[in-house]
Amino acid sequence: MQGDTAKHGGPEKAVHHYPHEHYAEWAQDIGQHPLLSSPGAFGENLSTAGLTENDVAIGDVFRLGSAIVEVSQGRQPCWRLNERFGRKTMARDVQSSGRTGWYYRVLQPGNVEPRNGLTLVERSTPEWSIARIWRIFLHRSVQSRRTRRDSGA
Template identity: 65%
Template sequence: MTNLPVLSLRVGAVAPLGPNGVLSGIDKSEVSVPLQLSEAGFVGDMQGDTVRHGGPEKTVHHYPFDHYAFWTGEFGEQPILANPGAFGENIATLGLTEEEAAIGDVFRLGSAVIEISQGRQPCWKLNERFAQKDMARKVQETGRTGWYYRVIEPGTVVPGDHLSLLERRSPEWTLARIWSTFYVNTLDRSELTAIAGLSRLASGWRAHAAKRLESGTVEDWTRRLQGIQG
């Protein structure tokens, strides 16, 4: 994971998605020119729902191309899985997954510096993207979610640049470990307490853990995963 070539660098404008024409930026296109990356994201990259997508803790979305073979095994050969971009990612690599990547891992990407801030919470837009009614739930259940970065130092990213590890601030807190607490061992109070106090984790996810501790219950995922009120 120390020096990985970026297989694809992608941005997208918003466009209607699904039968209701909900605006989304999930359909991103590969770029062949240098891109500026700021705390607000890549130039030219847009989100349809700026409340749940984008922002300083979800500036760059990374999805491992390592997972594409699994999804091809699930659904068969499909054009959407032939190349990176199926999951709305900004960057794709081989050789780094949620099992190794951890909150607070700092990388150089081109001349920018970025830090892993949180995993992805899959939503119903993946169902529309893949024409699979339970795709978001499958992504959540498998832990093949991808993750987000915050930008520490803005810079320029050129297609073909490398993702180079600079520092590991909390290597024990892999994305897989946090996923396990949020979606498998959902009321593990010891883990939830530690997650709520994990300083490099996005504030929304820390608050999420704290709310579970306080309520002693797991939130309803129906609306996020299916796009309907649970």
């Protein structure tokens, strides 16, 4: 269930995947937080180990249980993470860390159970990893702010 259906959910954001190994990194960054004790803290529907934003590219197709899903986009964290964690900078921290997770669109509906494997079926654009896209996005965002600041806008 999404709290804001205008910006959350829909066909391009059907499943949110968040890497479990990020939990330990967050515990180092913000300290032990009760939400970090189990998956779901970042609103994800799916959490795995061994697959991060560096390993996943836009357009990657995976088999998950009997379903087929395709990576559609990286997650752009929103203010709800601030409220959830009780930290007014959490959404910005998630975005600037690059530990955002990603979304899938469903190509073939199916059944998914805990412990089902996630198997890469097709990779068409390996050069466009979620991590690379975020680096480009953040670089352009910083450059844009500098340009506005320098021009007096």
